[in-house]
Amino acid sequence: MSQVRSAASGLRRVLPTVATSLGVPGLWRSGDPRLAPACRAVVVLIDGLGATLLARRGGHAPFLRRLMKAEAATTIGCGFPSTTATSMGTFGTGLDAGSHGLVGYEAYDPQADAVFNELSWEDGPDPLTWQPSRTVFESTAAAGITAVRIGPAFFDGSGLTQAALRGGRFIAASSLPDRVDEAIAAIEANPRALIYLYWGDLDKVGHVFGCQSWQWGDELERIDAELARLARRLPADTALHITADHGMVDVPLHARLDLGEDPELASGVRHVAGEPRSPQLHCEPGAVPDVIATWRERLGRDAIVLTREEAIAAGWFGKVRDEVRPRIGDVVTAMVGPTAVTDSRRHRPELLALIGLHGSITDEEVEIPWLIRPAGAASQ
Incomplete structure (x- = not known):
């Protein structure tokens, strides 16, 4: 890749x-x-x-x-x-x-303080x-x-x-x-x-x-x-x-990390949006620096891990309207190696079993x- x-x-x-x-x-x-x-x-x-x-x-x-x-x-x-x-x-x-x-596939709605699926649009x-x-x-x-x-x-x-x-x-x-x-x-x-x-x-x-x-x-x-x-x-x-x-x-199942079984990666993360190849993390107050440091260390060269401001400055989302800015994760990740990050606490077993993935850069x-x-x- x-x-x-x-x-x-x-x-x-x-x-x-x-x-x-x-x-x-x-x-x-x-x-x-x-x-x-x-x-x-x-x-x-x-x-x-x-x-x-x-x-x-x-x-x-x-x-x-x-x-x-x-x-x-x-x-x-x-x-x-x-x-x-x-x-x-x-x-x-x-x-x-x-x-x-x-x-994103799943997006954060600031008014509802909840993540919803933009494909199904349920709730x-x-x-x-x-x-x-x-x-x-x-x-x-x-x-x-x-x-x-x-x-x-x-x-x-x-x-x-x-x-x-x-x-x-x-x-x-x-x-x-x-x-x-x-x-x-x-x-x-x-x-x-x-x-x-x-x-x-x-x-x-x-x-x-x-x-x-x-x-x-x-x-x-x-x-x-x-x-x-x-x-x-x-x-x-x-x-x-x-x-x-x-x-x-294609991403092998053995090459993935699971937030549901990895408390270190999950620490400080309040909501997970996006999808396994590009999770967008909405963090607890004050937790962004620690989350950034942990994700960068754990994922290493397999991912680019940016703050929201860095991702916007890099042009990843194009010109961003003010009302769209809080929908983007406090931390934006993009997998560049053969890996993904899932969340068995939220994702259905059918989604966790998918072989072909996308979402990254x-x-x-x-x-x-x-x-x-x-x-x-x-x-x-």
Whole structure:
């Protein structure tokens, strides 16, 4: 595993740039010269499709491999932390985490003095208050362009969707072939449209079996075949964009530390947010110096351990709004070695058993592809 030089996010450019190419005003100051204007666009986000993983396992994905070699293909960063909830906020708003405020898989709510899960949003705050900025889908719909979001039914109206991806119309579909069919139908029915399609099973397979597993390769093959079918069916005036929310690394179970069985590491920590590859620690009053010293000593070269102020100054969260600052841990950690820190006092056994993890700032976790088949390109 290797540390990246910057936690800056390129993911925040994707949706605003695509919407700008469709004629939505005021989203991105300078358009990407690779993107010609289009009447319609489909943006596919494959959860967990890291750029390093795609390059390594490209033999399972002939269609994506061809797109990787195209002039418009690029590798971008998803930002920090490299986790779905944060990346969805970044993708949907065009803002970094410090501005949109979805700062982790689990986040601290200062008003409730409690940690909640930003994926499930169970017992979470009002999502429109938590993330008040206008989304790209809202801007697209306001410009008179059809905005359609396609995903699993439980996403419709969920807290995360309301916070990060609200705007336009939602279509529920279960299987990937069904979602591809819905995307094709939405494109054919609308002369000007932005269609967003989400698929999450690659991430699930990576978590359970590991991103180096044969199961991960098989799932990538299924995804590749469906995306190739989607590309063949799109009209000539429609661009196709494929990206991801984060990558992944496999972390052996024996290489992890457990706060539930390690009183030294747990000492002075009041709340644990974030996730095993990037815990954010909210400390007891006056305990930050001791917590910093203990975590730095115990984790050594396997982790970067910063105060909140140091992490913000380093640009890990981008520009941070005042109301977002206390959501970030007093201590922010990022694993750069093959390890993780779990908490068996809080985490379900299913979470503790996951092999594939993400959330930190290594290349494998942060770097994601942005693959483009521009409008006017020949069907592939």
